[in-house]
Amino acid sequence: MRAVVFTGTGEFEIQEREVPRPGFKEVLIETAAVGICGTDVHVLDGEFEGTEYPIVPGHETSGTVLALGEGVNDGALDLAVGDRVVVSPNTFCGECEFCFTGRQNLCPFWSGMGVSGADGAVQETFVAPARNVFRLAPGTDLHQAALIEPLACAIHGWDVLPRRLGDHVLIYGAGTMGLMMAQLASRAGAASVTLVDLNEDRLRVAEECGIELRHTSADDAAREKWEVVIDCTGSIRAIEDALGRVKVGGTFHDFGVAPADQTARFSPFRVFRQELNIVGSMAYHNSFGRAVEMFEAGAIDAAPLLSHSFVLDDYAEALAMFREGRGRKIQIRPNDTESRVLLAC
Ligand SMILES: NC(=O)c1ccc[n+]([C@@H]2O[C@H](COP(=O)([O-])OP(=O)(O)OC[C@H]3O[C@@H](n4cnc5c(N)ncnc54)[C@H](O)[C@@H]3O)[C@@H](O)[C@H]2O)c1
Ligand SMILES: [Zn+2]
Ligand SMILES: [Zn+2]
Structure with a gap:
């Protein structure tokens, strides 16, 4: 053997x-x-x-x-x-x-x-x-x-999120995990799911998986804010961008695994004033x-x-x-x- x-x-x-x-x-x-x-x-x-x-x-x-x-x-x-x-x-x-x-x-x-x-x-x-x-x-x-x-892991990722019918969801990263989170979104009640990836090839996979809204930057999306924003990249650049796209009262999910020694910048004032939620999920x-x-x-x-x-x-x-x-x-x-x-x- x-x-x-x-x-x-x-x-x-x-x-x-x-x-x-x-x-x-x-x-x-x-x-x-x-x-x-x-x-x-x-x-x-x-x-x-x-x-x-x-x-x-x-x-x-x-x-x-x-x-x-x-x-x-x-x-x-x-x-x-x-x-x-x-x-x-x-x-x-x-x-x-x-x-x-x-x-x-x-x-x-x-x-x-x-x-x-x-x-x-x-x-x-x-x-x-x-x-x-x-x-x-x-x-x-x-x-x-x-x-x-x-x-x-993706199901546990949805378990830690508030699920409300009609929420709009933005996901960063069209790797295995982002594609799974995106494919589960409609089951969790999402009205729409937008997927962002820097890599056009990965967005093509997303298209094959039936994800309609795909962009290389969230700037190109029709919406400006989303009730639920999920990072599936582990990239600080993506995470900082993602936090800025969360709608008032919405939730950011830090699903991707960022390097342990890195930190991301966000506005604590905004988290207070707009009652933002930040959640994580570890494996399943x-x-x-x-x-x-x-x-x-x-x-x-x-x-x-x-x-x-x-x-x-x-x-x-x-x-x-x-x-x-x-x-x-x-x-x-x-x-x-x-x-x-x-x-x-
Ligand atoms: N929380 C958990 O339990 C859990 C479980 C499994 C994996 N993960 C983590 O989830 C992340 C995704 O896993 P995967 O297997 O899909 O990885 P992957 O490498 O296949 O996919 C990551 C995707 O993110 C894209 N990307 C990178 N930087 C970006 C940016 N700034 N903006 C937009 N897109 C960007 C890449 O092009 C790539 O397509 C990893 O960090 C992984 O460690 C977490
Ligand atoms: Zn124990
Ligand atoms: Zn694994």
Whole structure:
């Protein structure tokens, strides 16, 4: 069994490993697809607090159940060999004040498969705790289903926003996350959604996803202010621009991950005088099950989001493409025989 292993800061190799055995209440899964996201790059570059090398990356994953450990079906679960599944990659301590008050994603011991703690899924097979495994409906596209983890983040992103029928929504960033937030907007009651991205190629993807109002600058939009403004770039420039576009009484959502050492400027007077709200959301929280259900119901148009799949041997190429901002969502498919272009873009 082969695995991509991050061995130190900026270093990785492909290793031959024993197929792991699932322990008590654990499941062995054959990996179908693993999405690459910015977090993987931060883990490799040594920028993620809590990472200990060696670690196998990969947390946006899907696969097929190969074996069940003891006790998996003793409680509420009903998993079987051959089930198509996705895996919620995050774990928490269950003992701290945040876990006890139902805010497990804020647990100081929060940890993620492929990020800190357990190995991730960029390997032919991997083991996951059974309680983190979600069974898919039989007809679900297993490769596209690796988008369920980011969808769970987008749903939590909407959970922290006030939802009022008829609000107008402005989103910065037409990457995977901005496109998912935009596709969910109408379900959250939005009257319109405007998407801004500096990159025209990304706006073309937005068009394929059915987002009608697309601009390279919010200055070009027909409106001047929006009740809800969401940053999905992590760029200070975008965030500062976004804060100025929030309507009186409206809400700004800091969804993108800005560099930890940077600050943005805004007018505290305006926040006071116009009763603006500023909210954040961290990963997902009680939204993974809903993400599975909504994905299966077609809540997002998944096909335009995926552009390339790579085999394990081409991991370096996949990572380079990701770092250059080329393509759309790039996946690793460890059990495929060749790398593929899924969408010419
Ligand atoms: N809050 C969460 O739980 C959570 C979860 C996943 C990802 N994220 C974060 O969300 C952000 C988006 O993730 P993604 O995977 O879609 O990333 P991405 O890199 O694919 O997309 C970001 C997009 O923003 C655009 N952009 C950059 N600067 C801009 C600017 N000044 N104005 C307009 N557009 C600009 C880029 O062209 C790009 O298309 C990242 O910061 C990521 O770390 C947050
Ligand atoms: Zn991710
Ligand atoms: Zn905790």
